[in-house]
Each structure stands twice: as C-alpha cells, then as structure tokens.
Amino acid sequence: MKRKKYAVFTIDVxxxxxxxxxxxxSHAINVDLLDGFDEYLQILDRHQIKGTLFxxxxxxxxxxxxxxxxxxxxxxxxxxNYEHLPPIQIPVEQFREQLQKSKQTLEELFQVPIEGFRAPFFSMDMQHLQVLRDLGFTYDSSHIRFRKARHTVPLNLSDFKEVRPGIFCNNNFFEFGLSHHKLFGHDYPVSGGGYVRLSNWQFMKTLIKQYLRKQDYYVFYLHPFELSKHKIPIPNDLKSYDRYYLKRGMRNYGNHIEQLINLLKKHNFEFVTFEELTQLLSHKL
Ligand SMILES: [Zn+2]
Known part of the structure; x- marks a missing residue:
C-alpha cells in the first residue's frame, strides 16, 4: 500500500x-506589514488548509x-523564539528561561498548547534543541540543508531516525526539515521563503513538480511581508542583494502559492499541521 503524502503550510509570524x-x-523602519499574514490565512482558508503559525x-x-x-x-x-534572534547566539540558560516564560505566557493567553518551535534563521544546534525537549516541546522545524544560509550550523541528527525523507525522530520528538530538491548536485530548498519567491516561477514549479512526484512530505513557509499589499519600505543603506530580496517576486506571489496548493492536490497530498503530523507519525512508530 502506498504511504499517505503530507503537506504542511506554515508561516513565520x-x-x-x-x-x-x-x-x-541603520535606518529605523517601524512597520510590521502583517497584512500579509491576513492574505496568507485567506488563501489557506479558501482551500480549507489548517496551518502552523510559528x-x-x-x-x-x-x-x-x-x-x-x-x-x-x-x-x-x-x-x-521569544524575540526574533538566532538561538545559537543566545546562551543556553538564557534561551531556556525566555522560552519557558514565553511558552507559558502564550498558553495562558491563548488557551492552547504550544508544542512546536522554529528557530529564526533556521539557526539551531543540538544544545538548544535539547532545551526544547526539556521544556516539553514535541517538535522543531529548523533543519535546513543549504550551505549558504546565514546563521545556520549543520544540525547533527545522528541520534535521530529519518522516518521519512526530511523527517527525523528520536524518542517521539520530531525534527521536521525543509523540503529540498537536488539542483546541480546540491540540495536546494523548495519550501518557500526567498528560495521559492526569488526564483523564476516556471523553473521553480518544475523543480517542485519533480520533488512532489518522488516525495511524500512537503513543507511550505512564508514571511508576512512577502504577501503585503503595502509598498515595502526600503532603507537607503541596503545593498543591492537586499533590495532584490525585498522586491523580487512579490506581485504574483499569492497566485503562485495558489498554484502550488493545486499542484499538491493534484499529487494527492493531504494538508496537515505539524501538530497533526506529529500525532500521525507517533502512532506508526
Ligand atoms: Zn523568522
């Protein structure tokens, strides 16, 4: 029997x-551009997809x-994270204290359990990962295999079992990696963020199709500003790559995400949250 295919839609709020x-x-910019969050949730709701909001x-x-x-x-x-800072740059005990407080505050405020974590900049190492486990998180989603990503260090998952390509498990704690596809012999993320938005869409769609034909797990992530309808403020001191990063691929991105969802449906992917996927996979181990 063929394994079920799962897609997880996420956003880094x-x-x-x-x-x-x-x-x-050095130029102060004080806007949130969270209208992009509303746009994204509208897309998910239109397709009755429940997402995980990091x-x-x-x-x-x-x-x-x-x-x-x-x-x-x-x-x-x-x-x-508590503030948008790379965990690996925060002393472990300080990270533990901030995270414990933040988890408790949000659980009380929203009356929901907080089970998952994604590191800003996918910046995670084994010491900080252990803190998540100590505090009762059941999963993390910070694993990226891309050598050029800023702030990341390779996560040594040798004690974990790869239960599906990109999903690792140790004692019912899961590490959900980004989805990657081989490009010129290297792993290239096809999971969203700048990786998908900055690429030529027809080219990226072809890569994603190739990925979906072979794989049974896909994850997508987005930053709210990427779907904002406001003009993106660009400070004068930004380098040309950063300007490119903030401008490229924004206009049709909502439409591309819809196309991606339709591709996933065509390839029979079932849409789940990471919390549901943790449950589904735990039962099979
Ligand atoms: Zn972030």
Missing amino acids: ESFCDTDCISRS TVGSLATRIPDKLKPHLLNGHRLALH
Missing part, C-alpha cells in the same frame, strides 16, 4: 522589522486579537 537586512540597517513570542502578546480567530478556526500556534 514576525514583524517586517525582524527581516534580517532591515534589522541590520509566532515570535513578544509579537504574539502584542497581537492576540489577530491570532485568536485563526486559532479558533483550527490553525495551530507554535513559537518562533
């Missing part, structure tokens, strides 16, 4: 100010009214 090049700029803890407490209706509608809340 963060302010535009948290975007790497904006946070490094939210920066300090931001979540600022926008409870924006998040609550979506949680009542079946989307799941997870953490994208």
